[in-house]
């Protein structure tokens with residue numbers, strides 16, 4: 094199965110998804126700024142993958158911040174007092190000087206968190222990941238960890254986010270396969286596959302698990318303009334795994350539902366509000382309306398980290414608008430006058446009433462979603478999976 098990212102020798106190596114399916118190229122990131130740029134350019138993309146990349150980016154940020162102070166400390170050899178200050182901070186003594194310096198480090202760490210959060214606004218997994226890394230560093234400081242210990246613990250936490258994502262996707266696949274009918278003819282939109290996660294995928298994870306059970310007759314993959322995640326990435330992923338796939342343009346989805354025996358629609362998600370309203374790639378809302386009109390069940394597949402329990406409904410979800418030139422061109426060719434107005438929202442919101450179920454790693458949530466999502470929140474808080482403890 095395709096790898097989306099690798100954490101190697103203190104660097105984050107990202108598969109450059111803008112080059113697929115023509116070529117497989119990797120980007121080596123040793124600063125959080127370069128990871129932020131990769132997120133903004135969709136070199137790495139997909140809500141859970143963005144979250145994991147951001148967690149590793151926070152480790153890179155911490156190391157650069159500390160490196161700067163260590164360089165200052167080396168230059169401070171001329172003054173014993175300064176050296177004592179730095180020595181106290183580096184080796185975890187509890188005196189005022191060390192604490193003061195630790196707070197300075199955390200202030201810069203918060204800036205890195207804010208910079209990463211600004212790279213893309215819709216997928217809540219991004220801010221979920223940067224918050225859990227920052228909160229952990231604050232707890233480590235309160236617990237009196239020195240810098241080498243803090244570094245090691247932050248790296249372990251980022252690796253846990255990565256590994257848990259794959260485990261959660263596998264679990265989601267098992268639960269999701271139960272709602273996939275025999276002889277399934279599935280329509281999916283955009284790419285919610287291994288490429289959108291740390292592995293296995295969410296919507297495509299369900300399809301992979303159902304395929305293992307011999308349930309998948311055909312998958313229809315919307316090309317998903319303007320950036321073509323469906324034709325470039327989903328079709329490529331499914332072909333790599335010998336899963337039957339047919340690519341269609343976005344305007345063929347409704348007619349395909351009417352004429353091709355599609356009996357289930359499954360997509361991913363980027364942010365799910367407390368009432369079940371779901372933000373996903375632009376075009377998902379139209380697919381959900383068409384599915385409703387044809388009596389086809391429409392499912393969302395997403396891990397708990399995609400839920401924003403603080404939002405009452407979908408009207409509060411920030412929708413990213415991207416550069417107009419993504420619409421004015423198509424595969425590098427002009428597809429509209431250069432001075433034409435363009436509306437280029439990267440996501441839309443599907444109201445909960447159009448959703449038959451939300452497939453998660455804890456099971457399939459059913460309407461009324463305000464109740465089933467509240468139960469999910471309780472399970473997540475009780476599990477405290479990513480809460481750092483001394």
Ligand SMILES: CSC[C@H]1O[C@H](OP(=O)(O)O)[C@H](O)[C@@H]1O
Pocket residue numbers: 135138139140141282283284285286289290295296322360361362363373374375439
């Ligand atoms: C597994 S969530 C994937 C989700 O993210 C995609 O958006 P983008 O390609 O812009 O990152 C799309 O909404 C997918 O459903």
